[in-house]
Amino acid sequence: xxxxxxCKIVAKQIPSSIVYEDDDLLAxxxxxxxxxxxxxxxxxxxxxxxxxxEPSHQALLGKMLLTASKLAKExxxxxxxxxxxxxxxxxxxxxNSGPDGGxxxxxxxxxxxGQGE
Ligand code: 5GP
Ligand code: ZN
Numbered sequence: 813x814x815x816x817x818x819c820k821i822v823a824k825q826i827p828s829s830i831v832y833e834d835d836d837l838l839a840x841x842x843x844x845x846x847x848x849x850x851x852x853x854x855x856x857x858x859x860x861x862x863x864x865x866e867p868s869h870q871a872l873l874g875k876m877l878l879t880a881s882k883l884a885k886e887x888x889x890x891x892x893x894x895x896x897x898x899x900x901x902x903x904x905x906x907x908n909s910g911p912d913g914g915x916x917x918x919x920x921x922x923x924x925x926g927q928g929e
Pocket of ligand 2: 816817818819820857858859918919
């Protein structure tokens with residue numbers, strides 16, 4: 813989609829700090845981070861919002877979650893348990909959808925937000 817800023821990031825027409833890329837997905841640092849780790853994970857294919865997804869997107873959506881888990885680990889945010897069994901670390905995954913969901917950029921994206929190590 814020509815006027816979509818995230819499609820322009822996918823096409824490398826505007827710069828971004830890319831942290832992961834494969835045939836289907838791209839992840840880059842949020843330009844206005846809310847935490848030490850704040851990544852955006854997007855499908856390369858333009859999907860405007862979560863209300864637009866269809867059964868044909870099932871594998872892509874699953875891949876997004878698996879990739880989010882992998883990236884969170886790489887950026888030091890994995891959930892872990894200490895010797896006493898208490899949970900430590902972790903991160904938020906967030907998909908804002910539409911005006912009531914606070915969505916600003918209409919290209920589906922998942923925020924990955926954590927404190928890192
Ligand atoms: P939303 O509110 O749509 O869920 O979040 C959009 C996010 O995209 C915001 O956190 C905002 O900081 C980020 N963002 C908007 N424009 C750009 C950009 O050009 N580059 C990068 N890296 N992030 C952007
Ligand atoms: Zn787009």
